Every structure is written in structure tokens, then in C-alpha cells.
Amino acid sequence: MQRFGAHWNLGRPAGSWLHLGGCLVKRTKFFKGIALLTAAAIAGSPVLAQAGELKSVLGEVSASGPPGKRALKQGSRVVAGDRVEVGGGGNAQIEFTEATRLVAGGAAVLTVATLDVNVAPGRTKTLELDALDGVFRFMSDETGEKNFKIRAPSATIELSGTALELAVTPGGAWTLLLDGRIKMCGTAEGAECKTATRRCTMLRTLDAKTIEVVPGSPEAPIKDDGEGTAGGGASYAQEIEAHFPYQKAQSDLLEEFQLAGEPCEEERVGGLGDFALDGSQVRHGKAIRIGVMSALGAGIACILLCGKTSTTSTNKTN
Secondary structure, eight states: OOOOOOOOOOTTOOTTTTEEEEEEEEHHHHHHHHHHHHHHHHHHHHHHSSEEEEEEEEEEEEETTTOEEEOOOOTTTTEETOEEETTTTTTEEEHHHHHEEEEEEEEEEEEEEEEOOOTTTTOOOEEEEEEEEEEEEEEEOOOSEEEEEOOOEEEEEEEEEEEEEEEEETTEEEEEEEEEEEEEEEEEEOOEEEEOOTTTEEEESSSOOOOOTTTTTTTTTTTTTTTHHHHHOHHHHHHHHHHHHHHOTTSSSSSGGGOOOOHHHHTTGGGGOOEETTTTEEEEOHHHHHHHHHHHHHHHHHHHHHHHHHHHHHHHOO
């Protein structure tokens, strides 16, 4: 036998064995191992390992990106770099995590720019979506450090513990806050920003520079009466009708993509009501609590007043 480093045939067919670092490795096992390592590396890739799952698809929905161009159906996955297109009248209901979901409808066009939400403790969860056209509902109750952002051609929206609806057209962008806090900034040079924290506040931009609180919103200036602006801008009710279809009907959405409570057009006076994310279900909270407290208060007042009236009547009789 030769010393370490030599190739040993040992009577085996030539070429069926490889000599690697002093060891004989069967050629078929070597290449099988390489394939397994490559598959593992791909599975561990930040781009392909993290994905959103299509929980429901209505109509024609397609995607093009790293996995190629394909039709999407229930159970399909979308990854960072995917461009998702939804046919008119359809919608795609996407779950990124159990606490973060997105509905894209109304001939929506969407790009998943960054998807990094399944991270180790201490790392920032990041989700960046480019909403190019259509209507959207986004809802998330993620905990920990996060950087969630939706970009439209005319505005960028920063999200914090948020449920919102968004409409994007070539003429502008509209956001309707349903829970949490949003910051909306125009994309033009020198554009302004506005923050909304009260449920049913609607922000819009028609020029990518000026951000307006739509008259009639809970956070609109007191002088606004909800009948539009001096410049002819649409009123709150008109904007709801034109841009937020899920405020009118959400029966074609799965339960976990629905929001409980009154539509904003019916509840906006006084800005009462808020949403609380309870596990996978979004539930309406404040308005119910107010109703219960009002009923209790009325009952207590009745007992006190009735008791007082009865006593006074008895004294007069005596």
C-alpha cells in the first residue's frame, strides 16, 4: 500500500471512487451530499425561507419573482422580491405570520420588497411592501422591535401595532386607520408628514407632497364639517364609498381577515370605538365597554332616583 495521499483502487471499478483529503469517498455519495447541502443552503436563505402563505384566493392572482412566474392559489407562498397581481374583482389574503396579515384586492399590484419577520429574539422584524395600485387591508399585532412600512408611489406609511386600509390610484393614496398608529409622508421633495392615532381617521395625498386629514375624520380640525374642502376635495363619506370597499362589505374575507365593529362611516362621530387584536381574531372593544357602562350607569341612576321619589312621597303622606 502507498502512503497517505495515494489513490487506492482495491479492485473497484476505476472512476467510481474519489480520493479526498486522504479518504476514499464513493462518487455517487459525494454528489448526493453536495445536493443535500445545496438544498439546505437554499432552505436557509433569508429570501426563500421566509414567505407569506395565501390563505384564500378569489379570482385570478399571479406572482413573478425569485421562484419564477406562477399562478397563485390557496396554500401558495410569496417571498421577498415577488410581484403579486390580483385580477379585477378578486383578492388575495396573505398571512405573513399568525399576527400579521394582508388583503390585496381591487386589481391590486403589490411587491414584497423585504420580508424578515421570523427572526431571533433581539433582531428587528422587517416587512416592507410596495403597494403600486389597488385596495389593501393590513393588520398586525407583532410584538418586539419591528420596522413595518408600506410604500405607495405618492406616499410612505409607517406602521405601529396597526390595522388599516389603504387605497392607491395613479391620482393619490388614502389611508384609513382602524387600530394603532400610522405616519404618512408624501414622496415628493419637501413633502409633509402627518400622524394618525384615532380610529377612523383618514389621511390622503393627491400630489405626493401635502398630507391632509380628510374632513369628518376624528382628528380633523374642529372647523371641518365633513362636507369636503374649499378646494373641492371629496368628503369623508365620498372617500369611503370610492376607496374602501371592505368598510361596506367583508363577507368574502376569511374570519381572521375581518374586523369586528361598526364601519367608520357609521361610527366616526366622536371617534368612539377601537380595535383590539385578540390572538388571531380582531375584536371591537371600546364601544362595547361604553355601552355596558352606560347601561350600568342608567340602572344605578334609576335605583337612586326611584328610591328618592318613593321616600319623598311617603313623607308627604305622613
